[in-house]
Amino acid sequence: MLILGIETSCDETAAALVADGKTILSSVIAAQLDLLRKYGGVVPEVAARRHTELIGYVIQEALDKAGKHLADIEAVAVTAWQGLVGCLLVGVAAAKSLSYTQGVPLVGVHHIEGHIYANRLSHPEMPLPHVCLTVSGGHTMLLYVGGDGKYELLGTTLDDAAGEAFDKIAKFLGLGFPGGPVIDKLAGEGNRRAFAFPRPMLRAASYDFSFSGLKTAVINMFKEKVARGEALPLADIAASFQEAVAEVLVSKTLRAAAERGVTTVSVTGGVSANSRLRAAFEEACRRRGFKVFFPDLSLCTDNAAMIAAAGYAKIERGEISGLLLTALPNAPLPGQAGGIV
Amino acid sequence: MIVLGIDTSAYANAVGISDGDKVLADSLYEARTDSLEQIVANIDATLKSAGLKLADIEGIGVGLGPGSWTGIRVGVTVGKMLAFGTGKPVAGVPTLESLAWAAKGEGSPVWAVISAGTGDTVYAAGYDFTDGRPVRRGDYYVDSVQGLTGLLKGPAVLAASRAEGYAKIIAGSRVRGIKAVEARPGGAAIACLAAARLERGESDDALALTPLYLKESTARAYVNRYAARTKEK
Numbered sequence: 374m375l376i377l378g379i380e381t382s383c384d385e386t387a388a389a390l391v392a393d394g395k396t397i398l399s400s401v402i403a404a405q406l407d408l409l410r411k412y413g414g415v416v417p418e419v420a421a422r423r424h425t426e427l428i429g430y431v432i433q434e435a436l437d438k439a440g441k442h443l444a445d446i447e448a449v450a451v452t453a454w455q456g457l458v459g460c461l462l463v464g465v466a467a468a469k470s471l472s473y474t475q476g477v478p479l480v481g482v483h484h485i486e487g488h489i490y491a492n493r494l495s496h497p498e499m500p501l502p503h504v505c506l507t508v509s510g511g512h513t514m515l516l517y518v519g520g521d522g523k524y525e526l527l528g529t530t531l532d533d534a535a536g537e538a539f540d541k542i543a544k545f546l547g548l549g550f551p552g553g554p555v556i557d558k559l560a561g562e563g564n565r566r567a568f569a570f571p572r573p574m575l576r577a578a579s580y581d582f583s584f585s586g587l588k589t590a591v592i593n594m595f596k597e598k599v600a601r602g603e604a605l606p607l608a609d610i611a612a613s614f615q616e617a618v619a620e621v622l623v624s625k626t627l628r629a630a631a632e633r634g635v636t637t638v639s640v641t642g643g644v645s646a647n648s649r650l651r652a653a654f655e656e657a658c659r660r661r662g663f664k665v666f667f668p669d670l671s672l673c674t675d676n677a678a679m680i681a682a683a684g685y686a687k688i689e690r691g692e693i694s695g696l697l698l699t700a701l702p703n704a705p706l707p708g709q710a711g712g713i714v
Numbered sequence: 715m716i717v718l719g720i721d722t723s724a725y726a727n728a729v730g731i732s733d734g735d736k737v738l739a740d741s742l743y744e745a746r747t748d749s750l751e752q753i754v755a756n757i758d759a760t761l762k763s764a765g766l767k768l769a770d771i772e773g774i775g776v777g778l779g780p781g782s783w784t785g786i787r788v789g790v791t792v793g794k795m796l797a798f799g800t801g802k803p804v805a806g807v808p809t810l811e812s813l814a815w816a817a818k819g820e821g822s823p824v825w826a827v828i829s830a831g832t833g834d835t836v837y838a839a840g841y842d843f844t845d846g847r848p849v850r851r852g853d854y855y856v857d858s859v860q861g862l863t864g865l866l867k868g869p870a871v872l873a874a875s876r877a878e879g880y881a882k883i884i885a886g887s888r889v890r891g892i893k894a895v896e897a898r899p900g901g902a903a904i905a906c907l908a909a910a911r912l913e914r915g916e917s918d919d920a921l922a923l924t925p926l927y928l929k930e931s932t933a934r935a936y937v938n939r940y941a942a943r944t945k946e947k
Contacts (some may be wrong), residue, residue: 411937412933412937416931416933416934417785418931418932418933419931419934421783422783422787422924422925422927422931425787425790425791425924425925426924428791428795429794429795429798429920429921429922429923430921432798433798433921443798443799445921448851453884459783459784459787462784462787462788463787463791465750466787466788466791466792466795467791467795469750469753469754469792470754470791470792470796470799471798471799472793473754473757473758473768473796473799474795474796474798474799474800475799544912548861554870601765603802609819670817696754696755696758697751697752698750699748699750700750709746
């Protein structure tokens, strides 16, 4: 089954063609990096306007790269839940229209379920059940994946998403945007034990996260050094900050896995591309005898291939949306109380 | 030529079908928050009410705005993707032009006015009729409704939703001979205006079609003002 996936939940306009939920024939992502640099972040109205300009071209390019025609499409999957509503609705409007003209099923996908499937797409052999940490600039969630389409939210961030802390610190230190890759690169030259930044909620019983205080601690230390006219060891700051984030994420995820009696850990989302986070997970999982999986780097940040893969699984489960599908900025994951199907 | 017209700029899903200047169907669904949810179902129901199938449609017209920014993104995206999916030509029609068309035969010039949603700001444009089609004269106007009085030099027709209210404000500034015509963006009006262009072979590139916002986003306006100030220094 050939599925067209569409994703416009934040600032990436993306379309992909995926066969049988397994084989990526094309995955096109138009990132709005010029706008991010100009405004220092995502401005919903600006991003929504850009999606409207790009959506048709991105879909056309996904078809061209796969060597397929619109008539070959057998279903359309689209991110309908979780994200900026003005952005989501561009993708949903496009998906509904194409489902209608082609007479093929339409399936709405929760953005987080897409990230879960990014890793299942990269590693079809990944066992179930498992614990999944999905972490990006927009969310930080720890989930128990009990089976196909069965999700239990264990914890989430109470304030900033982990990736948001990377972006805000990079912006404050004048390192550029997006913050994840620039901090990762700079941290490679620094000492991760140079500064003992706080590990927020590390010892808390809950699986929730908080990154706002850590961000403030980094910014305050930087300001103090500037005030005292001291040297600014940016690489050490970046490495120490990154280490604090990694330690909290690894520790809570492994504790959740142990408590749930699973030995498989899935780490997805934009921050799962971070090299130190990957190394810290590998190291900790080796010691505990756990197995950790990360998506291919091309599937970490927002993309439409993961949406097509999740959409295929939903079609297999008979979860098809009608033409009344609509975009919702906040919605519980499928399988949860009050969750979207 | 059978044309499907859509406009979602004014908190309503307007869907109509025309054949030349003959209206085959014209529907209006009041949509406050469910424009996206209902739009394709509204299109399907309107086609069925005219006894037509999607395959019978020979062209697509879409209201480009101005109006609700979120609203016009729904309609323009649906319009361009229906054109892309069916391979039929598409023509974008400024929503102000469709309001002027609704006041056809009421006199000339027609000033079409749409609330910009913030305070008393309006989007407006003046139209004359040539061969029964509205032709815009001058630039689009985006400013206060009171400021519009400076542009209306003599008697004119005012085509708008809540046109009486606008007419009263303008009459209050001693501009004489203002005739208010109540008009809302309509699907059949968009279809008729699009058909005229499509029949002349003037279609838009479906993939390139974008809304007519007439106002930059607040963030862009801020960044531009900041850049201008920095440049002055």
